[in-house]
Amino acid sequence: MDVLIVGAGPAGLTLGIDLARRGVDALVVERAEGLFPGSRGKGIQPRTQEVFDDLGVLDAIRAAGGPYPVRMVWQDGERVGEQPMFEPVEADEGTPYTDPLMVAQWRTQEVLHARLEELGGKVAFGREATDLEQDADGVTVRFADGTTARARYVVAADGGRSAVRRAVGVGMTGETVDPNPFLVADVRVTGLDREYWHAFPGSDGCFVALCPLAGTADFQLAARLPQGTEPDLTLDGIRKLVAAFTHLDTDDVTELRWASGFQPRAALADRFRVGRVFLAGDAAHVHSPAGGQGLNTSVQDAYNLGWKLGAVLRGAAPETLLDTYEEERRANAAAMLGLSTGVHRGEVRRGKATVQLGLGYRESSLSVESRTAPAGVRAGDRAPDGTVDGVRLFDAFRGPHWTVLGAAVTGLRSLPAPPSYGPGVYLVRPDGYVGWAGETTQGLREYAARTGALVAP
Template identity: 70%
Template sequence: MRTTDVVIVGAGPTGLALGVDLARRGVDALVLEKADGLFPGSRGKGLQPRTMEVLEDLGVLDAILAAGGPYPVGMIWRDGERVGEHVMLDPDEFKNAAGDSAFTQPWMVPQWRTQEILFARLEELGGRVEFGRELTGLGQDEEYVTLHCASGPDLRARYVVAADGGRSAVRRALGIGMTGETVDPNPVLVSDVRITGLDRDNWHIFPPGEGDGYMAICPLAGTEDFQLVAQFPEGTEPDTSLDGIRKVAAARSHLAPEDITEVRWASEFRPRAALADRFRSGRVFLAGDAAHVHSPAGGQGLNTSVQDAYNLGWKLGAVLTDGADPVLLDTYEEERRPIAARMLGISTGVHRGEVRRGAATMQLGLGYRESPLSEDTRPPADTLRAGDRAPDARLGDVRLFDAFRGPHWTLVALGTEAPALDARSVHVVEGLPQEPYGKGLFLVRPDGYVGWAGDSAGALRSYVTRLGPR
């Protein structure tokens, strides 16, 4: 029986991002995927600004920028004529809400391409994915989790992360329930198609007609494909075949059936929102869709999932390679489950037209002020606090996000001398007081959030001894 530090079940964006993060920390991790290859569809296509920052830290930003593009303006059609534009994403609203971030709008990359990029990065770092390995059961004791697969040898790992989607086999094996609701009872067809007769400058919107649901056809940036989305009445089973999709397109638009030249991937779903009752059972963690299932409206599911991985990755690395107290792993659920619940509310609100895409969907304002890892020794004030995302800024020739990049902690000392810390994994950056930081000491976690803030070297050392880096 092979033994490894971490087994990640599922090679979607969550599992691959976690694999990348663990690989760069020197953690022996293996990704298992029951399919014979990576997921082939576009499903999650929007990367929010905070996720772009995460991907920059993981070393894939250039590839992500090259693979995608901005969202096109919506174009409304009626009776074969263009009747007006529909601005789904207000660039000014996003720009105003971006603050210090270099990313001022969502970036469109089809999910299959995001996965290819993360997979290539994982292999570059020496990580591994084993395809065709379906989990059939697992058990755990105080030291290890044993995994049984339909093919290949059983595995043993110190920790397991379920990143195997909304129908997670791991979650079911653990007996963890999900609490949720149907966001919309009407089934939705989503497919990646090749089309002639439509420009790639607009997101084409075909409002509902008599007896028909809406249809939208969006050019997928960086590809020759379009994503076709069509809603159907409750109780209908959408036909995902080429003929079925041709009939829908012809019935709801001016397109002729033969204008749909190819279906590259197709699926159907019923929008729902659900949250796992727990994100952890012993040595097994839930992440991504295994822990929370979103309506695709607003582009929050994939983004929340990647940030689950980003939160859990540094904590597993600290325990497995730096000797941190395993109690640190308790903070994964404490921090991520409230965030997931909040983002589920936003996804549902966008779907129902109650929340506008913009500041609420960028995910830059999310943080962990209530976390046991967040300690602020300054008087309460309406300013940057421990638990907040550490803003980008320039200290002379140094960009803070460049200083943060990597698996280390960063001590930012502004207007005061940085104290010596007995922690090899802390990088130090010093400079003059800088807004929105102000003056003081700020210990930034490996995932880019302020863990400790204050001006007392003694209190900082106490934090490092209790919770921080080694």
């Protein structure tokens, strides 16, 4: 096969979808017997909504969740005030999605899995990768049951304790974000309305919060516990925790559906590529859950890598194109780790800083800006939405192809550039970023040839 993806989380499923629509022979393998059952990464940021729009799953994602509620703060059994969760971000023609969506992670993964199967892709469950060997032509992966699989490339999307990352000898550098342990759980609760995200602050910065999970009958419980406490993940332990911090009784917690305890930390893999093996998602970066950056950064890892693997595998671009995955995504992940930590510590507000619409690749070797005095959108920037000649740009971008704005180029989909972009000619990458910008088309074909843009996906 061409690509073996280890891990059926958000990164692995997204990559599987992107490769399937490119006709790449890929397989996703997952250690567990089924998809992840919990709500953990529940925030879908606006930039990820744009990715999901392109991948054909945004309507299903919207149907699976809903908007974030306002936070209601409680003290001694009384409501003492409301707090908006996010600073507002104003929508315009270029940024149609500005509000995060709340979708339980298990529902996001169900949607992605269904789309993967619709495109002819597959997840093989119960396949635990334990080790691998790579040579000049490919990678042989060994599984816990003694079987092996061979692929030209392997992508580790198997989480923060990645077996594949360990197998290729890549370390992670990081720090503890908070000295206190945390607990997160999906529960059924009576006695609370579902209009608010209910917060119950305690002493010494500890708290319990109960958030109604849009699209489900559950609440997500999140708790910061006293230092030295061992999270009790049993139904009895959750009930005692809720009764200790809130006005609810133990019996008001009627069901425990999933629970996890963790120590918030931030860590970044020392490398994102070792030969024919790539790291993506939590295998490459581990975030505090604050600010909703981890799942979104993982999805965008896959979105960056997919078109590059596709171009190299079909012989449209040199193998060196794959080096730009680490160049672009490791720097991006480092920035998102800093942001997540800042939100966790109360140094950064949720809002414009966390929606990920301002992320780009201006410093990348793939971003070529040849105009002498560029104004507006520049090479490396996210390509904004807009309308030209009655065509919505996001509709024109949708699919595994490149798009030219501002000139007609044979072999590429071409449209006029909207005035909002500024003067120039723009070549938009398959992942929605401007790869090349010039005053005329001079140099565009040379750039397109080395990146695979002129060969049909």
